[in-house]
Amino acid sequence: MRVTKPPDASYTVEEPLAPKRTRIREFWVLFKQNRLAIFGLGIFILFFFTALAGLFLTSGKDPILDAALIRLEEKLRPPLSRPNLDALQPEALPAFGVYVLGTDDLGRDVFVRMLQGAWVSLTVGFVAVGISVMVGIFMGGIAGYFGQNYIRFNHILLALLLLTSVFLLAAGMRYAGLGVVLFAVLCVLLGLFVRKKGVKTPSVLTGILGKGVISVDSLTMRMVDIMLCFPSFFLILTVVALLPASIYNIMIVIGLTSWMGTTRFVRAEFLSLREQDFVTAAKALGVSDFRIIFRHMMPNAIAPVLVSATIGIATAILLESGLSFLGFGVPPPHATWGNILSDGKGFIFDAPWLTLVPGIAILIVVLCFNLFGEGLRDALNPKLKERH
């Protein structure tokens, strides 16, 4: 028997809905169980606001706390010591009436310098990892999705032509360079024209040009292998020695030498995602390849990337500190944790706080990022947790 609609139109069946638990809430429930990760997250938020405060308090024309203020009569004062009120101008007094973390060999307030350096560490961490994640996702996505496709001989010729033109242009031979670019464009147009006409007679030339040389997957992954072969710290040292020292160059260099891990993660995820039905379904809806890669598949592959990015931030902060310590980092007078540490190493017995303070700060921040990253991984991949 067919159930007919009740005559009363206002009567609707209240269907019980499943309690709504969004992914974020589900993630939070799992994440909360990990005390260390919560601790890491807390420190991270604290660090973030400290860095933000540091940026606002120490920058500008007339900063509230001047990190570069030199008080030669107050040098190497230990932490929490009171300033000598007679010797100082009123505007040179420290923030809270005491030198919270002491002063360095030029009498600069270490607390203020640490505040200023925090922002550098934070931006270096985020921008460098941002660059590396973007490059990694792009390369990994291409390798995983188009991996089976072959790069043909004509692609390589085209790439060589364009490279030659870039070199020619860089060397100042403008006309020759433009000529080569024009030639390349002509070749591409000719190729398109031939394909449009549907010439199907395979000649020797088209045979050679159309021959697959290397698959996209091999090319990308061998590039990753080559990049992994370099000891990245020394690569960075070389590049930094060649480029003008600036904080942005350092961010870019760190970012461009640490994308390999992300690429591998993303490629591995994509290899399995590519075979999933929803990718075929998206294709059947007429979605373009790039939209499938970046809109449909990427959100499914983002969890391991997020985890490695969190740990990557810690590594980048450490790398920047190392570079600054060696004197290749952010140029003075701008303070970073690395160069405070480096400045302090000459006075390690007279003024141990100069090395201890930035050292412990780096240790805590890096440790917390790692703990947070691990917690993130456990929460995003609950299967992993059940096993141990």
Added chain:
Amino acid sequence: MDMKEKILSVLDLKVYFTGNELPPSRAVDGLDYHLGRGETVCVVGESGCGKTVSALAVLGLVPMPPGRIVGGKILFEGRDLLELDEPELQKIRGKRIAMVFQEPLTSLNPVFTIGEQIEEAIKVHMRLDPDEARLRCIQLLDDVGIPRAKDRLKDYPHQLSGGQRQRVMIAMALSCDPDVIIADEPTTALDVTIQAQILDLFKSLQESRSMSVLYITHDLGVVADIADRVYVMYAGVIAEQGKRADIFDNPSHPYTQGLLASLPSRSKRGKRLHSIPGTVPNPAYKPVGCPFHPRCRLVIDTCKTQFPEMCEWGSDHLSRCPVLYDMENKQGGS
């Protein structure tokens, strides 16, 4: 029956898969079928006979490194889809020809809400502003019979039941008002009551929107329910084709007869069900001659050497078995 305008026709399609073994796997081997405007056509066959591959070929979705379209034509409104390049195909996929997949569980992206997924096709093919797109989504979900569509838009696929997911898949396929819907075993993963609901949904949608439906299935019960015309596929070729009544009342190929005999029915109560001996041949090593001959009860020597031609049993009722045709005609003549 009047001859309807053919909207999609597949002519002598051959799709081979090359693997590590030497002979290529001939999954679809000279397939012909057509689909008229506003018609429901079923393609029936056992697992592995090339049904899905032929459907994927229509949309250009055969995975190309192992797969290869060796020959044939797929005409859609007079244009050969195999000649089109990727951007042109993308304009047809989803907008003119849409597909409903077999597994509603895995065919939806787990990280997006169903609203976002239905909107995707609308975004790609139609210029609608977000509010209009949302209204259209709600309308579509209403059409496919999901209650409280407005609240459901923000649900993730894992919050829906199997039948609801399949309805969402159908809503996605309908989102741009396609002319042809290819449904690849859309009810296989569902239980029987839901299956009946989904079939009713297909029927009513087809009536209200006058779409053509190419329905791929291995379930003859489904065929009897919805088909206007039926193609019976075996080992990559059509074994028999005809109107629904022709196939069910007067099956004219030993394979179709075997399939129908293996259905349970009231008259066969208490008896053992018939089964066709043997299995579908490996598409890489198909028998010479008629592909069905090793399993056929009527096999004669010519079957083992000669590939059978189509024999005409009536208007639009063809079968690829000359042996049966000769037998019947001799009886009719004497």
